[in-house]
């Protein structure tokens with residue numbers, strides 16, 4: 001399928017080793033963008049293949065978003081760079097669907113919040129200076145972060161972490177009222193990845209192209225929005 005030209009030509013994808021981050025990095029490269037893809041461990045074979053397909057347009061970087069010092073170190077290494085789009089993808093879900101919050105292991109609770117809320121926001125805080133004045137900052141939230149839509153429960157701590165992320169992004173947006181950049185919290189749908197599991201309703205290749213189309217359409221519209229992959233608003 002032919003795609004409209006990208007509005008974001010240089011993209012920093014945080015959390016690109018596998019799953020949705022890998023697919024986002026690959027899709028941007030396939031559509032002609034320059035991509036810096038971060039991993040926290042070794043570069044995966046799949047991500048290496050993305051670079052092999054376009055060696056002059058793909059770079060690797062390292063950051064563990066649960067480690068504030070690593071985020072600061074990445075910011076120092078990126079000094080002088082400008083990206084059209086910062087896409088924060090990294091996230092974790094440690095507890096089974098049925099586990100209520102009171103029963104989770106304390107360390108798992110702390111790690112989930114420290115990664116999905118604090119870690120993602122630290123990436124936004126430390127790296128937003130490298131996003132062009134008219135660029136876009138996108139963060140993978142989740143439909144499960146919607147407080148309004150939580151009528152079923154389940155994944156209690158994961159949900160709480162994404163709701164916290166959403167609230168922290170609203171504070172960021174409130175502190176930057178004159179920012180011309182698009183600020184996006186994205187709910188991609190339930191997708192078959194290591195996190196989403198085999199029972200998820202969507203393949204990665206069904207979900208990521210429309211998600212990227214939505215991000216591309218948002219450039220130039222300032223302010224914070226919580227959107228699904230089709231661009232429809234998700235209730236907070």
Ligand SMILES: NC(=O)c1ccc[n+]([C@@H]2O[C@H](COP(=O)([O-])OP(=O)(O)OC[C@H]3O[C@@H](n4cnc5c(N)ncnc54)[C@H](OP(=O)(O)O)[C@@H]3O)[C@@H](O)[C@H]2O)c1
Pocket residue numbers: 014015016017018019020021039040041063064065066067089090091092115119140141142143187188189190191192193194195196197200
């Ligand atoms: N799949 C879904 O149905 C779904 C739905 C809604 C939202 N999301 C969100 O989409 C994002 C990606 O999910 P996914 O399904 O692709 O999950 P996944 O397959 O489990 O992949 C998670 C990714 O996040 C990285 N990561 C985890 N902790 C990190 C850390 N501390 N520092 C840096 N990278 C870290 C992982 O790197 P390693 O390889 O090093 O572990 C991996 O690249 C998450 O934020 C998730 O909450 C997913």
